[in-house]
Amino acid sequence: MQAFALIVAACLALLTNMAAQVISHRHILRGRLAATLAAGFTVGFAALLIMCIATWLLTKPAEEFWYRFASAVLIYGAGSFAFLCLVAAAETSVRIELLRQLSAHPDGLTITELDALYNDRTLFHMRLDRLLEVGAIQKVDRYYRLTSMSLLFVARVFLAAKILIFGVTDEFGLKNQPSGLPFRDPGLRER
Amino acid sequence: MVLLFGVIAFAGALSIYAIIVRSQLAPGSTRLLVSILFGGSLLEVLTLSFISPASTADVLLALVISWSLALAFTIANTAIEMDSPTQSLVIFLHDHRPNGVTEEMLDAFIIDRPFRDSRLRGLIADGLVERRGDWLVCRSGTQVLLYILNGYRRIILRNETTG
Numbered sequence: 119m120q121a122f123a124l125i126v127a128a129c130l131a132l133l134t135n136m137a138a139q140v141i142s143h144r145h146i147l148r149g150r151l152a153a154t155l156a157a158g159f160t161v162g163f164a165a166l167l168i169m170c171i172a173t174w175l176l177t178k179p180a181e182e183f184w185y186r187f188a189s190a191v192l193i194y195g196a197g198s199f200a201f202l203c204l205v206a207a208a209e210t211s212v213r214i215e216l217l218r219q220l221s222a223h224p225d226g227l228t229i230t231e232l233d234a235l236y237n238d239r240t241l242f243h244m245r246l247d248r249l250l251e252v253g254a255i256q257k258v259d260r261y262y263r264l265t266s267m268s269l270l271f272v273a274r275v276f277l278a279a280k281i282l283i284f285g286v287t288d289e290f291g292l293k294n295q296p297s298g299l300p301f302r303d304p305g306l307r308e309r
Numbered sequence: 310m311v312l313l314f315g316v317i318a319f320a321g322a323l324s325i326y327a328i329i330v331r332s333q334l335a336p337g338s339t340r341l342l343v344s345i346l347f348g349g350s351l352l353e354v355l356t357l358s359f360i361s362p363a364s365t366a367d368v369l370l371a372l373v374i375s376w377s378l379a380l381a382f383t384i385a386n387t388a389i390e391m392d393s394p395t396q397s398l399v400i401f402l403h404d405h406r407p408n409g410v411t412e413e414m415l416d417a418f419i420i421d422r423p424f425r426d427s428r429l430r431g432l433i434a435d436g437l438v439e440r441r442g443d444w445l446v447c448r449s450g451t452q453v454l455l456y457i458l459n460g461y462r463r464i465i466l467r468n469e470t471t472g
Binding site: 121128207209273288 | 310311312315316323327330331337364366367369370371373374377378380381384385387388389390391392393394395396397398399400402403406407408409410411412415418419420422423424425427428429431432437438441443444445446447451452454455458459461462464465466467
């Protein structure tokens with residue numbers, strides 16, 4: 119009973135997180151995506167705590183409660199992280215942008231046509247402009263410099279995960295490429 | 310015990326995926342990752358519950374823990390197994406401190422990292438895009454994914470993307 123209640127509590131807290139994020143983005147912090155994600159997480163976590171306290175008061179106290187409570191927090195944290203990544207994907211993912219470009223043309227696109235719409239230079243300069251706009255990097259004279267240590271921390275965490283799990287420092291060093299093709303696919307380029 | 314079951318099941322399944330990719334038994338792909346993380350976690354939780362019996366509710370809780378971790382990892386994996394352009398740029402800039410980098414150095418950075426074609430191959434490998442002769446075409450399943458993501462963006466009244 120207690121375990122079921124905590125699973126439901128974690129799921130409801132996650133839904134609260136999403137609803138709070140949507141409402142705050144529509145009505146309170148319009149356009150400030152990061153702030154609304156933080157607000158959603160905080161409201162959802164508060165809802166989780168309230169529901170866990172209610173579960174603790176309403177069910178028979180058990181030694182396992184704290185482990186189950188920690189489990190509910192972990193489920194909520196993982197779910198919130200997945201939601202954050204999904205929002206980020208909808209916003210900045212190269213894969214999603216490629217799908218948008220291709221789906222806008224039901225008959226498809228050739229590589230040459232795709233090059234004209236979306237290429238490495240386009241996607242890279244979008245990111246450069248965004249980082250300059252938020253002050254994460256600065257351009258002084260003719261030199262770009264990193265100023266955001268929090269972005270560096272996130273990049274290092276992902277780099278550490280890459281090294282730990284896959285044993286490489288970047289995808290271009292991966293021996294296995296999807297579909298077994300060499301990294302530079304001449305078939306894609308020559309069209 | 311429940312918490313441990315869930316985390317061990319996820320870590321075990323992730324280790325299996327890492328071993329397969331690192332030893333080149335199969336190329337890494339989202340499809341393979343999802344199969345191993347979700348299927349492997351289920352098998353591991355069931356196995357662990359036989360070794361150390363637990364109530365049905367606790368087994369379910371362990372399964373939800375491992376699947377929520379699997380979901381989070383699957384979505385984040387494009388920035389772990391593959392490189393995020395933003396994170397690559399951040400590390401590139403940090404590596405060239407304190408002077409910083411010039412436009413010419415950034416041009417070389419772009420040429421060395423053809424992110425778009427890398428992602429395109431990933432989409433083809435995952436069955437979201439297919440080649441029809443010279444044409445690249447979205448498959449039907451893609452529309453569902455875009456419908457969800459674009460629908461969410463419409464709900465929060467966000468019009469511009471920066472992808």
